[in-house]
Amino acid sequence: MSTPPLEEKQHGIEVVDSHGYLQDHHSGDEEVGVVNKAAPLSRDLQNRHMQMIAIGGSIGAGLFVGSGKVLQSGGPASLIICYMIVGVMLLFTCQALAEMAVLYPVNGAFYTYVVRFVDPSWGFAMGWDYALSWLTVLPFELTAASITIRFWRDDINVGVWITVFLVVLSVIQIFGVRGYGEVEFILSIIKILACIGFIILGIVINCGGTWKTATNPDYRHYLGAKYWHDPGAFNNGFNGFCGVFVVAAFAFGGTEMVGLAAAESANPRKSIPLATKQVFWRICFFYIVNLFILGLIVKSSDDRLLNSKGANTKYSPFVIAIQDAGIKVLPSIFNAVITIAVISVANSCTFGSTRTMQALAERGMAPKFLAYVDKHGRPLWCIVIQILFGFLAFIGEAGNSDDIFAWLLSLSGLGYFFVWGSICLAHIRFRSGWKAQGYSLDQIPYKPTLGVAGSWVGFLLNIICLMATFYNALYPSPDSKPDAKAFFQAYLAAPVVLFLYLLWKVISRDWRRLYVPLLQMDLKSGLRMLEQHEIDAAAQQKSLKSLPMRIVHGLF
Template sequence: MSTQDSSSVAASSTGDNNLKRTLASRHLTMISIGGAIGTGLFVASGESISTAGPGGALIAYTLIGFMVYLLMQSLGEMATYMPVAGSFGEYGTRFISPSFGFAVGWNYWYNWAITVAAELSAAALVMKYWFPDYPGWIWSALFLVILIVMNALSARAYGEGEFWFAIIKVATVIVFLVLGVLTILGIIGGTSPGFKNWTTGDAPFVGGGMGILAIFMVAGFSFQGTEIVGVTAGEADNPSVTVPHAIRTIFWRILLFYIGTIAVIGFLIPYTDPNLLNSDVVNISISPFTLVFERAGIAAAASVMNAVILTSILSAGNSGLYSSTRMLYAMAHNGSAPSFLGRTSKHGVPVNALAVTALVGAACFISSLIGDGAAYTWLVNASGCAGFITWMGIAWSHIKFRQALKAQHFPLEKLPYRAHLYPIGPIIALIMCTVVIIGQNVEALMGHEDMTALLSSYIGIPLFFAIWIIHKLVTKLPKVNPAEADLSVPEQ
């Protein structure tokens, strides 16, 4: 690996400025944690317990957490050896086939561009809590401008913004866990509930295996975003050190937060409480976090949680805009997207890719305001599978990466970071991701819902394969032979 100054990535063929390696270890760690802590934890955790009971929810989130750990191991091994902005899109191109890498790249870009639009809609709903008489689009437009400015300044500006967004979320969860334990012990909030809520009705396991399977899907969506650390590797300072550190710490911290939160809610709120099933960003007053804070005597708990959830939404939008922009930039450099999208500002920001992504996100948001918003609903549903397809691409790329190393007699001892559970790790991750994708709408698959519901849930799958196959037919490029795979690493 070259010893060239680590402040920039290798010069591009266009002669433009390049991405800058300005993201420190603390940025990567908090970006990873922030990517996994959001409304899925603050709001959807209550519905998970209502559906599967506290025990069922714990099992589902633990299993998905383990799957994410395996995926992060695979991603960490490749990202530390080959820290590029395109990350898993580039790995798919180099180790599987150019057509697969093309499909993964566009799939990931599309997923996060749509997510930006979804977060703008959610932010407008949250603001109605304080300003019910103002039209929501005003807030969405304001937040979009804020996100664009944060991303346009520099990678470090994005990293700093995401660092502080994540700090707020992490601090909220820690305070919640501390107050929750004190309440469980009866030190504050009145009499200790003991294990009553773990034995009431069908608790701790409600709905049996199907209940756990249903939460399996919810948990999977909640953890999406942890893979962003792979995208940031292209702008990480000393990635062979900072990326492994983020990978090692992310799993245990996220698992502690999720498992701890579900355990606290399970002790303090019975799964039969209707508030758990009805909690959402529109009615934050019945979020499980709000209910526990109120029991602990926190004044204005609903307003506090509303502010935290707004922070989470902006954090998700910030990361979505960043990661999709970098993927578009990387695809421009490998010929999978128009070359003008590969140009950067003097601060190393892919401004053209940023502008296009922001415009697409804004257009998708506007579509949610037109008519009944049906077009937007289909767009969001189509992106639902995209995150899991990306995860499967990471696992498969890791398997092919190792095959390339073996075929080219590359000593594993030279890898900056090694996945401890290879090869069983990526194989298990592939299987679990497949279960999540297929099982995301079991009711529709079993014929309990109409064809529209079935298509709406699974439309992302044929879209991905269509992109893959069409690129294959047009380019006629073969799959990658492991003995000929490109193992060259970027200069740092």
């Protein structure tokens, strides 16, 4: 994987050297640093696709299954607090990403921003870490979707369903990004309706409304906050609290996909801000409210929650609550929703990994053949690689499949913290470079309500989450001692990211600096800033709104 020397000037556009540093000012839309120019990706994602991707795109096993294990290990209060912390962090992260994605709707989104505004080597590490995360999550999601079928038929081998779902995903890829968008639109609506339905049912259960049919004696009476007192709001002290963060990251993983989809959006200036504002609703309503209701109606000491992990969807805390309510048919319906949710995340896997690998290849940071995009705007070889990774799902037939999946997933949950922190850092660096090169904030089409301050909060929260996860990796429970295997299964992404960072430093032989100087940042290629008449119109509209109204408008 060699890097080319300084490219030639073409059509008045200056390019960057092999390390990704801008050599001179330039004009035009061509992306500098691109060494393997490919056909453009298709721009078929509409506003409705983007909004549904933002609201329900990543709701899957992390919420419907993984929440049960951390409810048992951390308690209902830890569950809510940690998910809220990660949710707030992600809200600021997505707003920072939206600003850059509207201004630069280019291939690779945040990976490209990290390369241009932070450091090419760190961008290489983030790009490959993100791609590997989605590559390895796909076989897990396929297995999880297949295991949900055991709820109805446990006499059919899991491998049969893995094959069926893998074929379905392959067919979706034939229709390109439009196929991805349409599938996510439909499946997200189903997931959203299920979340709303569970909230209503949870309130009824908590108020004792199912007493005639309930198989759980507690459900025959008003529960209130009973389970927050017995067995308690927190389990396993600080260790249990810290252990929730990785599962929360896995549950929220994919929210940043909105920024990645910018390059294939028909109207990124309109659709991305609208989609980003929907993240607020997903965090508050579909995660926090659902999990709060869940903690009120499911005991954290329930032994069944011990199996609520990995791909074992049979012990979803949501299904457990419905079964204990004694409502016929509904457990099967919700299990079908979980199957749909997991397939939806598997569909997102193919999008996240393929677009990132294609962007990496365009910059010479991946094998050249991965940059190929066909006439229909599909990165074909990247799709082939992702589908081949899907065949790893068949390791579920191995006797030690749980251990194998634990190692595969060790790259994903923690890796999101590095990616989200890097997005915030890229935004902070971008704003500094924007000011240093003489640009005005008025020229930026979309700006987060809290600006750079929000990115600083998001960046610091990511660091805190990494520290908490590190502590939990060493001491999973109050009476545990450090164990090398358990530590690396929980924290493997950190040494992998460090290895990738140093690998590109060695390949590029770029040891001159640790970051891109402000005056050498590429702020012009792919730029879509406001024209003067648009700035005047925006200023007039802003003057009509009070500060509180501007804050509300920024969120909603």
